[in-house]
Amino acid sequence: QVQLVESGGGLVQTGGSLRLSCAASGRSFSGRNMGWFRQAPGKEREFVASIRWYGGSTYYADSVKGRFTISRDNAKNTVYLQMNSLKPEDTAVYYCAAAQQSPRVQYRNSDYDYWGQGTQVTVSS
16 A cells, blocks of 8 residues: 655645655555546546656656656655746646556556645736
């Protein structure tokens, strides 16, 4: 079992920045690939970014590439999402998720076994 708790969401103006954190507890965090997803009102939950268990490879949705950065600190059992140049369309509940190791890029909801409860990010125009 892996328990995930997100924090760092809030209200920010267009062009601003936020840093989300996801603290993990339980077994084998360092051996798991991690991802961030988001869900806006009335929309399906979508992939934002993922990072390999060793932190060496990262992947991003086209909509956030160049603005968001995913990172992890395995010593602290924490994964981060640094969000810069935020836009109103980034408004959503953001979730972190944990997956088994896999050689392919994991961007589907079904790729992930464990989910946090989410943190709200609101970007005002």
